[in-house]
Amino acid sequence: MSYPRIGFIGLGNVGGKLAGNLLRHGVDLTVRDLNAERIAHFVSQGAGSATTPKALAEQVDIVITCLPSPAASRAVLESADGVLAGLTPSKVWLEMSTTDQAEVRRIGALVEARGGLAMDCPVSGGCHRAATGNISIFAGGSRAAFERVLPVLKILGRQILHTGPLGSASTLKVVTNYLCTVHLAALAEALSVCKVAGMDMNTAYEAIRISSGNSFVHETESQVILNGSRDIGFTMDLVIKDVGLFDQLARSLHVPLEISPLVLDIFKDGERRYGPREHSPNIIRRIEDACHIKVLGEGFPAEMVDDQPAAEGFEVRPRAQSQ
Numbered sequence: 001m002s003y004p005r006i007g008f009i010g011l012g013n014v015g016g017k018l019a020g021n022l023l024r025h026g027v028d029l030t031v032r033d034l035n036a037e038r039i040a041h042f043v044s045q046g047a048g049s050a051t052t053p054k055a056l057a058e059q060v061d062i063v064i065t066c067l068p069s070p071a072a073s074r075a076v077l078e079s080a081d082g083v084l085a086g087l088t089p090s091k092v093w094l095e096m097s098t099t100d101q102a103e104v105r106r107i108g109a110l111v112e113a114r115g116g117l118a119m120d121c122p123v124s125g126g127c128h129r130a131a132t133g134n135i136s137i138f139a140g141g142s143r144a145a146f147e148r149v150l151p152v153l154k155i156l157g158r159q160i161l162h163t164g165p166l167g168s169a170s171t172l173k174v175v176t177n178y179l180c181t182v183h184l185a186a187l188a189e190a191l192s193v194c195k196v197a198g199m200d201m202n203t204a205y206e207a208i209r210i211s212s213g214n215s216f217v218h219e220t221e222s223q224v225i226l227n228g229s230r231d232i233g234f235t236m237d238l239v240i241k242d243v244g245l246f247d248q249l250a251r252s253l254h255v256p257l258e259i260s261p262l263v264l265d266i267f268k269d270g271e272r273r274y275g276p277r278e279h280s281p282n283i284i285r286r287i288e289d290a291c292h293i294k295v296l297g298e299g300f301p302a303e304m305v306d307d308q309p310a311a312e313g314f315e316v317r318p319r320a321q322s323q
């Protein structure tokens with residue numbers, strides 16, 4: 001199959017793995033990142049590189065951004081040598097960052113004013129699934145734009161959901177990241193109580209896994225907690241950014257929340273104690289330190305590895321509504 005020329009900006013924990021999938025599928029790929037070593041790695045594997053986001057946009061049909069914050073996306077798109085300066089009609093901007101829905105709509109309007117198409121396509125499922133192409137993708141934008149990029153999304157992810165207009169995917173992404181964070185904070189408490197109660201931690205892990213208390217977060221992040229590495233490829237500052245976006249959205253809609261502000265305060269305290277780049281599962285250290293314990297098991301992996309076989313992605317359709 002012939003794929004469009006793709007430019008990828010942002011080769012971090014998630015972006016680097018997504019871009020790697022494109023390269024393995026023989027896509028004509030041009031990359032850009034602030035880290036020269038990351039660029040060199042991709043160039044050594046056959047990718048091209050660009051000196052500026054503008055130059056990258058001029059060379060490709062689809063520009064993908066996967067960046068750590070709305071401010072980073074804004075700078076990459078709107079600076080004098082940014083993506084917008086290099087866009088021409090019919091080109092596509094595909095935002096895969098976790099970002100603010102209002103911001104993606106604002107920048108999307110600038111893309112469309114230049115005759116381009118804009119979509120927000122954040123991913124969910126962890127770095128280990130980004131590496132294999134088994135991650136889930138939310139895709140916001142017109143149906144026409146979705147159909148155009150769907151062959152590329154099928155490389156990048158397994159389950160692909162068209163969520164509605166531009167910005168809808170970003171809304172759902174911050175909702176799901178908020179839920180993930182709530183589960184992580186609750187698991188830190190649950191595992192710590194099991195430890196203080198004298199439970200065998202391997203047994204406790206299995207009890208939660210086979211029970212109504214199970215979750216995707218438990219099956220992944222609890223494992224790296226019990227290993228002691230606490231490395232899930234996500235950090236305290238990113239949690240605060242994502243939950244902050246959710247909390248900001250709820251406040252703008254005048255939805256009275258109780259759990260969200262509490263979870264945000266918990267992780268802000270974790271950032272103060274352990275630093276912004278501390279692994280997010282190490283939020284359990286707040287309880288470990290208070291109780292003078294170490295919550296560990298035996299035989300758990302230091303990093304998660306996706307054991308699902310790689311397969312082509314497919315569109316997930318919401319269940320039909322009754323007429």
